[in-house]
Amino acid sequence: MAPSTSPQQPVELDAVDRRIIQELVDDARISNALLAQRTGIAPSTALLRTRALIDRGVLTGYHAEVSLQGVGRSVQALISVRLRAHDRVQIDRFTQTMPQLPEVLSMFHVSGATDYLLHIAVSSTEALRDWVLDYLATDESVGHTETTLVFAHHKGLGGPLPEQLPSIPATR
Template identity: 25%
Template sequence: MAELTLDKTDLHILKLLQASGKLSNQDLAEQVGLSPSPCSRRVKALEDAGYISGYATLLNADHFKLALTVYIQVRLEKHSTAILEAFEADIALYDEVQECSLITGSEADYYLKVLVTDMQQYKVFLLDKLTTNAHIAGINSSFVLKKVKSSTAIPLP
């Protein structure tokens, strides 16, 4: 990746694209005070330097009746590289898992964020998928009652 020093205009471009990745280059250029060609070159440079890792469409989970968010703490029986890699490979196969993080500072080894329609679907996920991993020593589930804040944007200076 090419080295790039960000200026105020680059940061403004990144903030606008985080808020709405569907902005046309024309609209983006107008909002940052550039003509379209220089704006397009800056966006390309940000992509090439790795500041922009991709583009995605965020879907509204409510329209798919995915109403239950569960945070699951998973504790493994052992911490060998092979067991960690096997667990992570299994988790990567489950569409219900939105996030999986290896953590420290807790009795758990992993935090999972799981999105399902209801408690019945969660039960199926838990019993038919997650607990089939022989290396899991413990699971603790917490259910989201209210989503206070949800963002895909990272904080920029």
């Protein structure tokens, strides 16, 4: 699938669209025949509906999920970054450079006292220290960083919200 840009406005999704999206979120490698069976539509309809979701910018790509521990990157961290000055040239350089570094899993531009939040994965705490020193502490545009180790990562759903949210029992 060619990458698509996300729509600027929310797209109208019917129950079939939502079911297709949820099935693809659960298993992006599902065959079209099985997708059609699980959504209760013809295979030709499943294919057309999926292509329409791509064309409308709702589905933006598929990816392989890699075990970070399995590839030797078992130490994850969230690094808060505050820039020294909010100069457009430095901001553009920072936002173009950081996501291209292989250790960076995600970068978020956030509000508040922090300007950016980086999610990185490296092989060891020593590698984490060196990465912060090499790429952040020595960067003239970076004024302050704060590193938080990630002990566990629990993924959320990632698909569209259901028409009606299930009730969650109160805990005491």
